[in-house]
Amino acid sequence: AQPQQQQPPVQPPPSVLLLPLPLQGPINCFLKLAHLLTLSSDHLNITFLNAEFVHQRLPDLPTRLPRVNFSLFSDGVPGDDPRPPEKFASMVSFFENEVIRCLPEFLKSPAPATCLVVDGVFPAVVERAKELGIPVVYFSTLSPCCIWANSFLVPKLFDSGEVPFKKGMDLNEPVSDIPGEEEISLRWCDLPGICRTHDTTDPYIQLVLKECRELPKAQGHILNTFDDLEEHLLAELRSLCPNLYTIGPIHLHSRTRLEPVTEQRVTSNSLWQEDRNCITWLDSQPSESVIFVSFGSVVPMTIDQLIEFQYGLVNSGVRFLWVRRPGSLVGIEDSSLQVPTEILEERGFIVEWAPQEEVLAHRAIGGFLTHSGWNSTLESIVEGVPMLCWPNGIDQLVISRFVGDVWKIGIDMKDKCDRVVIEDMVRDLMVRRRDEFSKRADRLSKSAAQAVREGGSSWQGLHRLIQDIKFMRL
Numbered sequence: 064a065q066p067q068q069q070q071p072p073v074q075p076p077p078s079v080l081l082l083p084l085p086l087q088g089p090i091n092c093f094l095k096l097a098h099l100l101t102l103s104s105d106h107l108n109i110t111f112l113n114a115e116f117v118h119q120r121l122p123d124l125p126t127r128l129p130r131v132n133f134s135l136f137s138d139g140v141p142g143d144d145p146r147p148p149e150k151f152a153s154m155v156s157f158f159e160n161e162v163i164r165c166l167p168e169f170l171k172s173p174a175p176a177t178c179l180v181v182d183g184v185f186p187a188v189v190e191r192a193k194e195l196g197i198p199v200v201y202f203s204t205l206s207p208c209c210i211w212a213n214s215f216l217v218p219k220l221f222d223s224g225e226v227p228f229k230k231g232m233d234l235n236e237p238v239s240d241i242p243g244e245e246e247i248s249l250r251w252c253d254l255p256g257i258c259r260t261h262d263t264t265d266p267y268i269q270l271v272l273k274e275c276r277e278l279p280k281a282q283g284h285i286l287n288t289f290d291d292l293e294e295h296l297l298a299e300l301r302s303l304c305p306n307l308y309t310i311g312p313i314h315l316h317s318r319t320r321l322e323p324v325t326e327q328r329v330t331s332n333s334l335w336q337e338d339r340n341c342i343t344w345l346d347s348q349p350s351e352s353v354i355f356v357s358f359g360s361v362v363p364m365t366i367d368q369l370i371e372f373q374y375g376l377v378n379s380g381v382r383f384l385w386v387r388r389p390g391s392l393v394g395i396e397d398s399s400l401q402v403p404t405e406i407l408e409e410r411g412f413i414v415e416w417a418p419q420e421e422v423l424a425h426r427a428i429g430g431f432l433t434h435s436g437w438n439s440t441l442e443s444i445v446e447g448v449p450m451l452c453w454p455n456g457i458d459q460l461v462i463s464r465f466v467g468d469v470w471k472i473g474i475d476m477k478d479k480c481d482r483v484v485i486e487d488m489v490r491d492l493m494v495r496r497r498d499e500f501s502k503r504a505d506r507l508s509k510s511a512a513q514a515v516r517e518g519g520s521s522w523q524g525l526h527r528l529i530q531d532i533k534f535m536r537l
């Protein structure tokens with residue numbers, strides 16, 4: 064009798080499960096990634112694990128992304144909760160436990176997953192996925208400059224006891240060179256937010272340190288940046304995680320592949336209602352005359368800080384469009400502080416939430432007063448808009464140093480909130496040093512566009528990611 068021919072085992076079709084942290088920044092990045100994956104490959108099943116409250120706020124997702132399966136579950140926080148930063152660690156932990164509990168189910172249905180793409184804040188999921196035989200790729204939506212600091216610098220500073228900072232220490236002293244930047248260092252005040260703690264047992268700190276320790280355990284690492292922007296720093300990160308996929312700026316990458324062009328502005332992933340009246344207002348303003356003021360989706364502000372910003376902006380004489388997010392003011396009702404109506408009629412406009420990408424692309428915008436969140440920073444770089452940075456924590460303190468001193472496309476107002484300083488710096492940004500910042504911002508904007516064009520570094524990064532996802536096995 065003929066020996067029976069051995070049949071090769073049947074491989075399941077490639078199928079990727081996306082798991083974002085359910086906050087505005089990461090959700091936006093993961094949805095854009097899902098979109099890019101569907102556009103770039105017909106042979107990939109994509110399932111998106113979405114928190115119920117996100118899905119409720121973005122009811123058009125299944126229509127906008129018809130090739131993506133959405134699996135829903137709860138993040139344990141009521142839908143209308145503003146999700147303040149102090150709840151962050153407990154929310155991540157609830158979400159992570161829930162994902163780990165349900166992972167075997169998620170991996171089976173609706174299609175058997177062959178790869179998991181998970182937010183960098185969920186290191187425990189990597190362990191569990193490996194036990195279940197599924198390869199994992201991290202997608203860190205924070206800035207690579209902060210991931211670099213958290214990986215190469217911060218753990219040593221905690222170990223040596225230099226962090227938390229001692230009383231009376233000069234935070235303007237340098238602590239480390241920035242890779243590739245001979246004369247520019249990171250100072251103590253530029254270190255990531257976790258270094259400003261007084262309590263090293265804080266669960267958020269433990270989470271960040273664990274995240275960095277575990278980075279090399281994933282099969283690969285997606286970063287929302289482009290090679291030209293952070294070349295030297297990325298080289299150092301590659302020594303830790305050789306398989307980096309730089310595919311950003313992801314919003315531009317996704318926009319560049321949308322046809323026709325008119326569709327570009329209608330695909331918003333905003334979790335808040337956008338007030339489009341500000342676009343009509345901007346239409347009536349002179350070119351590059353308005354500073355856009357927005358502090359992202361999580362940064363809180365005290366009433367004293369708000370008053371300083373208000374005086375600083377009004378006294379600068381510069382036109383402004385200001386996002387005042389409901390619930391962002393701590394310790395007081397939002398409505399209790401009004402900008403005088405004559406100023407609003409003359410040169411100011413206030414909204415609760417704006418179509419930010421569209422605002423930054425508007426010809427009337429000449430500068431951006433920002434908290435230096437990574438998405439806001441990339442959105443500003445893409446549009447060539449110089450920034451005045453008022454960072455609050457997380458990665459923002461590192462990013463603002465890069466904006467001010469490495470890329471030199473704006474001013475770092477770190478740790479100051481004084482009406483006279485604000486007035487002066489707004490004038491610097493919008494009037495006195497405008498040409499100098501604009502020239503460099505234009506150059507970076509062109510370089511970002513080049514990266515996502517066919518053959519560019521981020522275009523190549525995406526294609527390599529898709530190929531690898533299709534064939535990735537443990």
Ligand code: UDX
Pocket residue numbers: 087088089091204205206333357358359360361362386415416417418419420435436437438439440442456457458459
């Ligand atoms: C959080 C962290 O705070 C930040 O440090 C980190 O880099 C990413 O995760 P967030 O504070 O929300 O993010 O800031 P950012 O990353 O800038 O994201 C905010 C997003 O909300 C941007 O995509 C921006 O376009 C959008 N946005 C903001 C609007 O669409 N409208 C607004 O009015 C304000």
